[in-house]
Amino acid sequence: MSQHSGSASELSEEKAGPKTERGRRTLRRLLDAAGEEFGQRGFHETAISHITQRAGVGLGTFYVYFKSKEEVFRALVADMGARTRHALSESVKDAPNRLEAERLGIRAYLEFVRTHKSLYRVVMEAQFVAPEAYRAYYRVFSDAYGQQLSQAAKRGEISDGDTDVRVWVLMGASTFLGLKFGVWEDDADVNAVSEAAADLMINGLAPRANKGDAS
Amino acid sequence: MSQHSGSASELSEEKAGPKTERGRRTLRRLLDAAGEEFGQRGFHETAISHITQRAGVGLGTFYVYFKSKEEVFRALVADMGARTRHALSESVKDAPNRLEAERLGIRAYLEFVRTHKSLYRVVMEAQFVAPEAYRAYYRVFSDAYGQQLSQAAKRGEISDGDTDVRVWVLMGASTFLGLKFGVWEDDADVNAVSEAAADLMINGLAPRANKGDAS
DNA sequence: GCCGAACCTGAATGTTGACTCATGTTTCAA
DNA sequence: TTGAAACATGAGTCAACATTCAGGTTCGGC
Structure with a gap:
């Protein structure tokens, strides 16, 4: 139920990676940082700000790449x-x-x-x-x-x-x-x-x- | 470091279960309720209030029995x-x-x-x-x-x-x-x-x- | 050297929920 | 009967984030 995303061409439901090199690099930094933080402190002890700090990006940037x-x-x-x-x-x-x-x-x-x-x-x-x-x-x-x-x-x-x-x-x-x-x-x-x-x-x-x- | 609890007789560092029958019953209810809630929803999704509600006691009662x-x-x-x-x-x-x-x-x-x-x-x-x-x-x-x-x-x-x-x-x-x-x-x-x-x-x-x- | 897309940002918002505490109520030994 | 120890209570406090958003900045094609 509730499968009405709007555009008809996206069957796979949202995806689309970064378009530029800069974007890809930032994404990778975030993933790596998240892996380290989650692995070290655990999911609940890890704050998004920990991840973005480790990745060296602003807090808001996280939500550019993840929902x-x-x-x-x-x-x-x-x-x-x-x-x-x-x-x-x-x-x-x-x-x-x-x-x-x-x-x-x-x-x-x-x-x-x-x-x-x-x-x-x-x-x-x-x-x-x-x-x-x-x-x-x-x-x-x-x-x-x-x-x-x-x-x-x-x-x-x-x-x-x-x-x-x-x-x-x-x-x-x-x-x-x-x-x-x-x-x-x-x-x-x-x-x-x-x-x-x-x-x-x-x-x-x-x-x-x-x-x-x-x- | 920092081992100065005050009374000298308590080597085991805080314990002492409930003194009355009522107390023991309440403790058991809380433990059972906690087991169910934690088991069902997980630690982080479980609120103390869930536990006390399931146990049928007031919120504050929880802290009478657990720190x-x-x-x-x-x-x-x-x-x-x-x-x-x-x-x-x-x-x-x-x-x-x-x-x-x-x-x-x-x-x-x-x-x-x-x-x-x-x-x-x-x-x-x-x-x-x-x-x-x-x-x-x-x-x-x-x-x-x-x-x-x-x-x-x-x-x-x-x-x-x-x-x-x-x-x-x-x-x-x-x-x-x-x-x-x-x-x-x-x-x-x-x-x-x-x-x-x-x-x-x-x-x-x-x-x-x-x-x-x-x- | 201009324009829009892609990307970046961090202060502000809003919620959530652990824990405290001042105030009862119950129990029971003397 | 009584008083104090044990137990019960739930409104209020407070800090901790996740997520949003309005306003930048950078990049690549032209």
């Missing part, structure tokens, strides 16, 4: 989603099989979180500030992830099992590892952590049948 | 921690071994989340509203969980591995399952979900060596 505080926040969540997906698919690109892809994925994810702590916190806070954006973030993720797992199972690279459940178990594991070892303890050995985690995800907790291991 | 909005919130997080720990240790009480305990724990956790959605959301939001309480919540959890895993490994009931990492992987998995199948899709089959999850945690993704399974 509201929530809007930047949503933009940041979407941005983080795109970047994360990109980083992960890159890191997994030439994995020989799914188990190896998992291993690589976990490591890449941890490293990515470390180098994007602010945006990572933004995504997590989105659960409360922008629930729809949060769900969308994980929906996109889980859809792609589920595809991969199903196909791998079909190929026999991994055992059969409930894909949906597996996806959420794996995303949860990565997310918590990211929080603990990426954000809170950013001095931990990423390598060791991701190896241990991958081992658990691949082999489970069950005791190994035979201890003999040929190199 | 601030944050304080109730923290109390709720602590309460949820205690309840969750209790529910889980009960459910796992007579598991024959650790793998079985994991299976039971996951199911119990999911069920618990379903029946305590509001407080569950409060705990998650604590990450941003009361970070210290949030970390404490997981610290207590992971300490106990780590103990269990280490001992089980020593007993040979589970394979060896980095306990700290495992604890966080498992907590993350449960938390996300709780969010997805406990809060968001509360019509999913808890049984199926927890079985599938337990299977993954216990056996991992790796293809089973021999398909033959003797009952």
Whole structure:
């Protein structure tokens, strides 16, 4: 209901980025500043004036680029989603099989979180500030992830099992590892952590049948 | 610095619950109302007046029992921690071994989340509203969980591995399952979900060596 | 060297809501 | 019965922003 924006040509409902170079630069400054502030102080502790000050622009300028505080926040969540997906698919690109892809994925994810702590916190806070954006973030993720797992199972690279459940178990594991070892303890050995985690995800907790291991 | 509360006998720094029955009842009403409101609308969307109205008391009464909005919130997080720990240790009480305990724990956790959605959301939001309480919540959890895993490994009931990492992987998995199948899709089959999850945690993704399974 | 579009600005507005406090009311031990 | 401790109350205070707006400034094509 209430879908009457006026002009008939804009189906996508308002968009249109900056027209000049100056505008694009200002937009980027605002986005970066917002990411830092939201990530550091959280959504509610961050005032628009904090963002504009950090960006080095006037308060009013903010509203030239965004309709509201929530809007930047949503933009940041979407941005983080795109970047994360990109980083992960890159890191997994030439994995020989799914188990190896998992291993690589976990490591890449941890490293990515470390180098994007602010945006990572933004995504997590989105659960409360922008629930729809949060769900969308994980929906996109889980859809792609589920595809991969199903196909791998079909190929026999991994055992059969409930894909949906597996996806959420794996995303949860990565997310918590990211929080603990990426954000809170950013001095931990990423390598060791991701190896241990991958081992658990691949082999489970069950005791190994035979201890003999040929190199 | 600045530790001069006056009376010398109060080492624990302010506490002292209600003295009368009336007081205890009012306190409980406020806590319950706060849990509901915070869980439903979130910390920042909840006004103290919402809480007192739901509790059926005057606005000022709130401040008879709590020093601030944050304080109730923290109390709720602590309460949820205690309840969750209790529910889980009960459910796992007579598991024959650790793998079985994991299976039971996951199911119990999911069920618990379903029946305590509001407080569950409060705990998650604590990450941003009361970070210290949030970390404490997981610290207590992971300490106990780590103990269990280490001992089980020593007993040979589970394979060896980095306990700290495992604890966080498992907590993350449960938390996300709780969010997805406990809060968001509360019509999913808890049984199926927890079985599938337990299977993954216990056996991992790796293809089973021999398909033959003797009952 | 001019014009309109694009962009910039920060003082002013208006709302919201946590917290205070002066004033009751209830309880209960003596 | 009584007085004081415990409890209850809600109008009023006050600071903190999000958002608006009326009035600039800069830029690129001509």
